Amino acid sequence: TNKVRIYDASLLFRFRMAKEVKSLRESIAEIYAKAKDFGINPSLVAAGAPLSSSSHHDAISLQRRREHVDYEGLIGRQEFIEQIKKELREASNGDKRLTVIGIYGMGGSGxxxxxxxxxxxxxxxxxxxxxxxxxxxxxxDFQKLLKAML
Structure with a gap:
């Protein structure tokens, strides 16, 4: 009976995970649909797991310091980089819609x-x-972001 309980727990876990994955897929589909309503062609590319939580000030400071780092010698990311470059080339070939490529992952994942x-x-x-x-x-702040772009 102990083996049966372990099997049942494993089956229950798989069922719950499948339900969660289905829910996430539906949420992503809704986001994609809304983006297309605004003329955005979303392309999602994962670089790792979800973002870790760190203080807002530390995150901004780290981002600003990263601007001055030389990224020419990346190791182990070339296939990923080439995939995104390909997405950019394909998105810019005569398509007048705005394309967004999201790169997300844990802090420090590159x-x-x-x-x-x-x-x-x-x-x-x-x-x-x-x-x-x-x-x-x-x-x-959207206004500050626009000023930085100008």
Whole structure:
């Protein structure tokens, strides 16, 4: 009977996880649908697990310091970088809609390094007339963000 209970617990866990995954997929589908209503073509690319929690001030300070780091020598991320570059090239080929590519992951997983490397790549620069690099925190001020872009 002990083996039966373990099997039942495992089955129950799988059922709950399947239900949770289904719920997450539905939420993502809703977000994609809303984005398309605004003319945004979302493309989601994962760089790791969800963001860790750290203080707002520390996060902004860290982002600003990362702006000055040389990201040319990334190791182990080349396939991921090439995938995103391909997404950017395909999204910019005559499509007039805005495309958003999200890079998310735990703090320290290399999101900034990957995105900065892509931003600086010559083959990416040829697809865009203008480029801008800004740091955005979790609770950003839209007006300040726009001023930083100008």
């Amino acid at each position: 999101k900034t390094a990957v995105s900065r490397n892509i931003f600086k790549a010559a083959e990416v620069k040829e697809y865009f007339q203008e480029q801008i690099w800004i740091c955005v925190s979790h609770d950003f």
